[in-house]
Amino acid sequence: MDIVYIRNLRLETIIGIHDWEKQIPRPVIFQLELASDVARAAATDQIADALDYEAITQRLRHVVSTHHFDLIESLAEHCAGILRDEFGVRWLRLSLSKPGAVGDAVDVGVVIERGG
Numbered sequence: 001m002d003i004v005y006i007r008n009l010r011l012e013t014i015i016g017i018h019d020w021e022k023q024i025p026r027p028v029i030f031q032l033e034l035a036s037d038v039a040r041a042a043a044t045d046q047i048a049d050a051l052d053y054e055a056i057t058q059r060l061r062h063v064v065s066t067h068h069f070d071l072i073e074s075l076a077e078h079c080a081g082i083l084r085d086e087f088g089v090r091w092l093r094l095s096l097s098k099p100g101a102v103g104d105a106v107d108v109g110v111v112i113e114r115g116g
C-alpha cells in the first residue's frame with residue numbers, strides 16, 4: 001500500500017471539556033498517513049490523479065476553524081470522515097495531539113485507523 005503523509009500539521013482550534021478551553025483557540029497537531037495510489041499519480045504526473053496534500057491541509061484548516069468539539073476523539077473522527085468521504089481515502093491513520101494539555105506531559109492525544 002502506498003501512502004501520502006502529512007506530518008506535524010499544526011492548526012489552531014477551540015477544543016476542550018472545560019469552560020476556559022472554549023474561549024480561546026489552541027494548537028493541535030495532526031500526523032496523517034493516507035492510502036493512495038502513488039504509482040498511478042506518477043504514471044500521469046497529474047495532480048488530478050494524486051491525493052492532494054495541499055487541498056487536504058486547506059480543508060482541515062477550514063474544519064478546525066469552523067467546528068468546536070469538547071473531545072479530541074470527536075475532532076479526529078470528524079476529520080477521518082471528511083478524508084474518507086470527500087477525498088476517497090480508503091485507509092488512514094490519524095494522530096491528533098494536544099500539546100501542553102496535561103502538566104508534566106509534552107502532549108496527549110489519540111491515534112485512529114479507519115478503513116481497510
Ligand SMILES: Nc1nc2c(c(=O)[nH]1)N=C([C@H](O)[C@@H](O)CO)CN2
Pocket residue numbers: 015016017018021070071072073098101102
Ligand atoms: N480522552 C480524552 N481525555 C480528555 C480530553 C479529551 O479530549 N479526550 N480532554 C480533556 C481536557 O479538555 C484537557 O485537555 C484539558 O484539561 C481531559 N481529558
